[in-house]
Amino acid sequence: MKRRDYLKNMGLSSLGLAVFNPDEKAIENLNLGKVPVKRPNGRTQDEAEQEAALKAEVFLNAHELATITVLSDIIIPADKKSGSASQSGVTAFIEFIVKDKTEFKTPMRGGLRWLDVESNKRFSKNFIDITPKQRINIVDDIAYPGKTPKHLTQGESFFTLMRNLTATGFYTSKIGIEDLEYKGNTPNQWAGVPDEVLKQYGLSYDA
Numbered sequence: 001m002k003r004r005d006y007l008k009n010m011g012l013s014s015l016g017l018a019v020f021n022p023d024e025k026a027i028e029n030l031n032l033g034k035v036p037v038k039r040p041n042g043r044t045q046d047e048a049e050q051e052a053a054l055k056a057e058v059f060l061n062a063h064e065l066a067t068i069t070v071l072s073d074i075i076i077p078a079d080k081k082s083g084s085a086s087q088s089g090v091t092a093f094i095e096f097i098v099k100d101k102t103e104f105k106t107p108m109r110g111g112l113r114w115l116d117v118e119s120n121k122r123f124s125k126n127f128i129d130i131t132p133k134q135r136i137n138i139v140d141d142i143a144y145p146g147k148t149p150k151h152l153t154q155g156e157s158f159f160t161l162m163r164n165l166t167a168t169g170f171y172t173s174k175i176g177i178e179d180l181e182y183k184g185n186t187p188n189q190w191a192g193v194p195d196e197v198l199k200q201y202g203l204s205y206d207a
Contacts, residue, residue, distance in 0.1 A: 054099045063128075064112050068094055070128050071115070072166045074139055082179040085170045093169035094162075104161065111158025118155060 043051075060068070072085035072094070098104045115138070119127040123134050142148055142155035143163075170176040198204055 054096060057099050059099050059105065060095050060108075063126075064109070065091055065095060066128050067112050067115065067126075068162070070135070071139075071162055072169075074135060075163050075166045076170050083175050085166050088170050088173035088175040090166050090169040090173070093173075094165045097165060097169075104165075107158060107161055111154070111161065114154050114158060118152075 069086045069091045072090045076085035076090075078084035078087065094108075098108050116126045118138055119125060119130055119134075122138065123130045127135060127138070138155075139159070141152055142159045145156060145160060148156040171180060192205065193203075
């Protein structure tokens with residue numbers, strides 16, 4: 001199935017315990033002004049320091065990040081036109097956003113845990129260790145809001161969050177923008193004021 005058909009069929013609906021484990025020394029030095037923070041163009045110093053603090057924080061572990069990578073590539077797989085979600089940097093994007101939007105921490109960690117529990121119930125392995133066909137077996141049960149069995153509604157909520165974050169990350173990346181064929185503000189060729197407008201105002205170009 002083509003990526004766009006897959007996304008269309010799923011529908012882009014609206015968007016476990018958090019463990020805050022930052023690099024305390026880095027944060028402490030940052031707060032004390034001991035570590036200079038480079039300020040990118042267009043950013044205030046406070047914004048640059050906040051971004052540095054978020055990057056120093058460690059929240060998701062390696063297994064969780066690997067699960068996000070696998071699931072995001074199910075949501076937006078590679079095709080002949082462009083790369084997959086993970087190839088566009090979606091894993092890092094989601095990891096950053098979850099730290100920045102703290103209200104996502106519990107749903108993300110809880111959802112990833114739910115996915116592994118469900119995978120073990122069905123196939124006796126974690127989600128990243130089962131076959132692609134088995135992964136779709138689970139995803140198909142939670143990817144369609146309103147059609148999910150009641151006992152899988154937690155999975156539906158998690159998948160909706162993942163889908164929205166994946167789509168946001170992908171379509172704001174270089175790969176995603178190229179996939180949309182978005183050209184931005186590109187200049188056109190100015191051929192001058194139309195003759196009928198010049199005539200209306202009694203004007204003309206010099207020979």
